[in-house]
Amino acid sequence: MSDCIFCKIIAGDIPADIVYQNDDVLAFRDLNPQAPLHVLVIPKKHIATINDMTATDAELVGKLYLAAQQIARQEGVADDGYRTVMNCNELAGQTVFHMHLHLLAGRAMNWPPG
Numbered sequence: 078m079s080d081c082i083f084c085k086i087i088a089g090d091i092p093a094d095i096v097y098q099n100d101d102v103l104a105f106r107d108l109n110p111q112a113p114l115h116v117l118v119i120p121k122k123h124i125a126t127i128n129d130m131t132a133t134d135a136e137l138v139g140k141l142y143l144a145a146q147q148i149a150r151q152e153g154v155a156d157d158g159y160r161t162v163m164n165c166n167e168l169a170g171q172t173v174f175h176m177h178l179h180l181l182a183g184r185a186m187n188w189p190p191g
């Protein structure tokens with residue numbers, strides 16, 4: 078999608094601090110981190126929101142979690158713990174309409190989330 082900021086990062090048109098990638102998934106540090114570790118894990122395929130997923134995307138979304146698991150290990154936070162969050166649409170606070178899994182770690186997390 079030409080007007081999608083995350084598609085531009087995938088294309089290399091906008092810089093990002095990339096921590097992991099494979100054929101299907103890209104992960105980079107959030108510009109406005111909400112925890113000592115805050116990484117966004119995104120599919121290279123443009124899918125706007127969870128609502129736009131189809132059954133054919135199920136394996137791809139599973140790969141986001143496998144990437145998050147690997148990044149947590151490489152960043153040394155897997156054993157202490159981490160949170161993954163995916164916001165969907167306005168009330169959840171989604172601001173970028175290209176599905177992304179937030180990986181947050183390095184501090185105690187509150188529950189329920191705000």
Ligand code: AMP
Pocket residue numbers: 082091093105106107108109110117163164170171172173174
């Ligand atoms: P959400 O509010 O769930 O849609 O999350 C969007 C996230 O993308 C926010 O945490 C932003 O700080 C982050 N973000 C927006 N633009 C960029 C960018 N160019 N590079 C890295 N993170 C970004």
